[in-house]
Amino acid sequence: MKNLYIESTKSTPKVEFLLEKNIFKIEGQSYPENSFKFYQPIIEWLETYLDIANKKSTFEFNFLYLNTSSSKCIMNIIDILEDAHHAGKDFVLNWYYDEENESLEEVAEEFKEDIEFNFNIIPVKID
């Protein structure tokens, strides 16, 4: 498997999946014209990785904005992580958000509902 790196654009996040560090980051804005098209390769990469993963992984998300289409794709990713957890995979999801934005905190909290895997919601100071 190769690392996955996608540069950010105005409406899509930076994706940085580094196998050598077992750290998998998605950060930035997310409101592409076609979320399914943008997230499909990311989802496929994650499914392949989680199938073979044998070390502790750290997922780090920091979304500045998620449109509803992206939110659907992220829900898909969260479900895949939950399945991986039930299959015995060792990982943590750290979801960062601007501490001054309650709406972003709510977004994270709602994804966390009904989830059993290790999901941390972490406020950060943004200038």
Next chain:
Amino acid sequence: MNEGRLYELKRVQDEFGVLMSFSGPFSQGIIEEFGDATKAYINFEDGNKSVNYNIFSIYIEQTQNIRKYIESKLSKPDIYNEINRSGIVTISKKIDCFSICSGNLVENSDVEDLFNNLDRIKGLDKIQLKELYKAQRKKLLSSDAEGAGLGLIEMARKASREIKFSFREQNEKYTFFCLEILV
């Protein structure tokens, strides 16, 4: 447009507290650029990050819904062009809230479903809306086609007052649809 009528148009916009308005074809590029300009303006005007986030969010959902609707008519070029030219979006500041308002032509055959969807959402409280949102979001999609449904629910959740919408039949083919969300 002539200069006299343009002045009238500006006066009416000012009267209704319009901060930003765009009328014309909505490409993803326009949505992004206009969105950036709106964000910059609103952040300058008001300090509440959560409110500003919600304004931007509603603006994106409305404009992307219009965009998706236009794209769904790609196989019918005359209709595609007509609807593509019809879009308008405004962001306005009222005394105690912001208003995000958009409009576009819809085919008369699409009116009933849209009306029923909005009518159903209008009657739900915040808890019911949240349940509906979570249920819709879980549905596994093979394409982005159903995106518009989730957007309306999300907007209703963020709205601080009941959502307002109207349908004005233009002729035997089209109706002009308007949606207003207050936040």
